[in-house]
Amino acid sequence: MVKRFDGVHALNGAGLSVRAGEIHALLGENGAGKSTLIKILTGLYSPDSGSLHRHGEEVEFANVRVANHAGVVALYQELSVIPSISVAENILLGEQTPSRGGLVQWRSLRRRARAQLDSINQRIPLGMLAGDLTPVQQTMVAFARALATDARVLILDEPTASLTDTEIKDLFAVLRSLRERGVAIVYVSHRLEEVFELCDRLTIMRNGQTIMTKDVADSHIDEVISTMVGRSTGELYPERGTATTTVALTVTDLHGRRVKDVSFEVHRGEVLGIGGLAGSGRSELLRIISGAQKHVRGEITVGATSLPRSPGVGRALDAGIALVPEERRSQGVILGSSIQDNIALANISSVSSLGLVSGARIADITTRGMHDLHIKARSPRQPVGELSGGNQQKVVLAKMLARNPDVLLMDEPTRGIDVGTKAEIYRLIRQLAAGGTAVVTVSSELPELIGMSDRILIMHEGRISGEMLAAEADEEVLLAYCYGKANEHDDHE
Amino acid sequence: MLLSSGTVLALIALIIFFFAMRPDVFLSFTNVKNILYQVAILAIIAGAQTIVMVVGDFDLSVAATSSLAGAVAASLMLGGMPIPLAILVALAVGLLIGLANGLLIAYVNLSAFVATLATLTSVTGLAFIVTQGTTLFNLPAGFNALGQGKFLEIPLPVFIAIAISLILWFVLKYTTLGRRWYATGGNVEVSRLSGVNVRRARLLAFTIAGLVSAIGGILLTARLGSASAVQGDDNLLFSVAAVFLGMTIVRSGAANIVGTMVGVAIIGVMSNGLNILGVNAYVQQVVTGLIIIAAVTLSSLKTRSR
Amino acid sequence: MLLSSGTVLALIALIIFFFAMRPDVFLSFTNVKNILYQVAILAIIAGAQTIVMVVGDFDLSVAATSSLAGAVAASLMLGGMPIPLAILVALAVGLLIGLANGLLIAYVNLSAFVATLATLTSVTGLAFIVTQGTTLFNLPAGFNALGQGKFLEIPLPVFIAIAISLILWFVLKYTTLGRRWYATGGNVEVSRLSGVNVRRARLLAFTIAGLVSAIGGILLTARLGSASAVQGDDNLLFSVAAVFLGMTIVRSGAANIVGTMVGVAIIGVMSNGLNILGVNAYVQQVVTGLIIIAAVTLSSLKTRSR
């Protein structure tokens, strides 16, 4: 397959062959061309050259529907739900909707939707508007939709990026049973442990080319990483640093909609990790601290200055608090704007004087950000929407880092990011901490939480249910905290 | 849920207010019939607008299409064509304009605003050409009866408006087409990637909106016994206002027929009530704007407090 | 890039066509001056519309606001108020209407469509009240000179329109406010989380649009030497059409002043050219719609082939 965008090769000799009844991992760095290849497989893009064979016969998919009819179905990266319609309808969209004579068969619709949700262990009310669901639930609904199609070839582009362990386990169970039934599954993920746990074979892409295809059983994780990145990488997690004793951020008795009674301190130079289950209130906590959401009561102090109630993002930024939000497409970047405009946006005051913006200063911070974070793009003027998912995430980081914040809040900062880049981001976090920044990161991956943090807080139903030094942390104990079970002896429910 | 919506509250408040001001007149059978008669055609055109707004677009050409359809029917009948045939041709004209809109928007990818703005302009020009700029009248009595006849004391357009609203409500709620419209309006991209033929869905939405607008226009011509190029022009803004008012009554914030009809009722009650109170025409206009703002604000306060 | 845009091509095609039809007249100094004079006020109102569309909204009340401002200025001057003061008050009226729009939209969270539709209605009513439904005239010669005076043979409104366009272009391109407007139009939530006060940005956009519309309306009054409640009505649809035509010339598809002015030029050239060819007014309308479609389609084809 070859596919060019504006003369740039997104794919340049990519190939993939998937067998019935296998789970085939498709791996590669951010921007390697995985999503593009998938979009070609499902008729969303037409390739500049290359061909597609199904059961040995050449096929051509003019659009998504044709591919679906041929049994090829994808759950796209960043695909989500239709917020204004019900969960049941989201699961059985379009031609999947049971109908007779043009009329929707509501009863059968509900029954089938329920069955799909049951198969992935989800108890989401069918009549709810999908827009009212949590992000995790939305992903599960989208997944249920992909399952509902009776696909013979099922392609999943980073399905677990925003899921936590429980959901991932459920999802894997479903995928394994589909494999039993002879479905061919293509699985894209940046979480290599998952690949080794789940997949049968793997294909690695680099710069739009397929580099190698191999049985998972014959592969080793270090080999996979170095093949992906094209060089060998060192340790994933850098050494921990030493936090200072100066308090950078104090949160006292914070109450929000779901957040209850949260108090903690972060020191300059410290990396504080926050873990918990989906919906435990981590995102809300960060949003409140960053001024993006109002809180009911409680106090937030940066350094020595206490922030006013509901300061708004602008004031919080000026006080030195910056947030890297969890949903990059709806919260992080303006997809239609260029990289430099996105980066300038959070830095308007530093790239302007007397109300006038300076193009030179924007170019300056953009170049620095793109260089520091290795953002892969044609030019600083390229619209962010054209970048690969991981590179979009780096733009969000670059935008906030350009502010040199005292307190950097990051909500799932490595979601959808390849291992090589993850390592870079961890190093970057350490570098920032060494420079005196207090870093607070939310993550749903326990190994990551342990690897990158100095100290870990776990949240459960809006409260802090446990605290631990990362160096002494143990995944099982953390998981117990996540379920709110840690202090069993003094918690007589 | 419906009753607690701000838009419905606004309607009730208006009714109570006008009733308190003129208890002898406002809720009399004659006046209620009057209100229904006055809004019947707006209800039909607002129904057309609802469909298009369900798929997340606008149709600025609904009122112009309705005028042209009415003008075509009138001019053909004056030229001697039998009534049913003239009506069919006029409906076909509406359908074709809707189809043109749909093709431009769904297949040529023009923004709905530009495409229907352009059609609005061209179609108005055509209506001027068809009527030669004048008001066509002296239409056959059989035709006028469609708009002026009564059944059980209630004018026919009221029944027709109710029938069309019910059909649209049914289509939107119970057919796969209706659900695809809602899906498309909720998120085009997700719908497309999930195998919904969003182009066809949008094409159909505009086409049907054109057809329904034509029905409205033909009825307006029959109702007035005459056709001019610009009659019914204010149905455009009022239809959009009605749909917007109605969008606030459901949680999803999507366009819906029940809400649209509540919106149409607000507009009808307001204009009739102000007339009954004998409010000066200019002041009426000022007040109309204020009431629309009040109604929508009320709804949005309600929504936010949920 | 600019030259390869379909909209610009459409403009060039129109100019070549009309020049070929009437080489003696179309590009003569008098006629070019004429075209500029005819579009000067539309250019100002389209500038106001551009700002609002940059933040991702619409303002349906621009033309009504301009009419009211003109009427207020006229009525105050007839009442004996000195010219500069009357102009200031009229500008303040425009500003206040814009502010009201902005508050309703940014702080009460009404949809821009409903809010400005309501203002449009109320403001038109107010304009009728101010003019008492008549046309106000006999305005001071010093005031009329603003709209009818000339400098170097070129009418003053042309200079004013150019000045305002330049200012808006500068503000949109080089100021932090302009950046914030574009960001807000790109994605409200992202902008908010990046520290942009999106409410204030939208409020300012509508307020300035109100002010700029008022300038347009005052100039129209000076240009005609009279003020009526509805005199600039067609500027609404034309301003939106101009902005939409202009949005196609940039890759991002965002509203922009250069594009808007190309759009205004298309509308001006088209109407002047058709007049010069002596095309019937109704046919002109039909053709106008078709040309808008052709221009936008041309652009979108261009965009897609990239």
Next chain:
Amino acid sequence: GTGGDGDKAFKVIAFTSGNQTPIGAWWVKAVTAKADELGWDLTMIQGDFDFQKMNPAVESAIGQGADVILDGYTDVSSIGSIVTAAKDAGIPIFAVDSGTEANDAFALNITANQQGIVDETLGALDDQLGGLKGKTIMVIGHDPHAGIRMRAGLAADDLAAAGATLAGGAIQKVTSPATGRTEALALVSDFLTANPGGLDGVWVGWDDAALGAAQAVTEAGADAKVTGVDATSEAIGGIEAGGAFLATVEQPWPSILDSVMTAVQAYQKDGTLPSSNFEAVDTTLVDKANAATITPSDKLK
């Protein structure tokens, strides 16, 4: 509906679509004052040019019974459904300027004599230009208005008959009354650029547009003369100033309304209907000579 019985108040429904124009507003005031004076039970319905709203309101009033219906400035073609309802209820309609020809929709319709208007205005142009033969005259009309449409047609015919050339080869049309002045301004300027010095006169069907045409002539530095119809104060001002605006026509609305009211009173007394259902009254040419003595149509008391 027979004549009044004396014991019950005489019930009158009055409607106009054009209450947003000065003349329409004057008619509403004058009719209301007259009804007060005569002790009528008056229902006044104002339509804002919106027949969809006005017609049902009038018909519903008809449903509640009335002795007489008064119609001001609403063309017969737009009120077919009202006419039908009134006929069914046996109520006569007395109208002011609601159609340019005899029509049995009305018991009486009095309007201005369109041919007379054309004769007067073309006469003024003829005098000013020293004959119409060989002259190029532009005629600007507005089709949706029945009166303007009719007189524009008559003017075009008469000009052709007098040997003048119609500028642009046909009647030029304004599409919206709201923007009549700007449209006429653009029409005339564009014609003058395309044909410098090629225009001797502009005949316009109503003053608002005529003012735009006159401004275009002045701005182009041309010496064409413009005539209008309506005698608005602005037009009269223009005529007095002695620029391009040559003349306009006064239509005697107060006396027309008086005649209609007299006929209504006759009907109230003993049910007599007027012998003829249409009357076209003569108008007065307003030019520089008599401009000062004319009451402008927007200043009627």
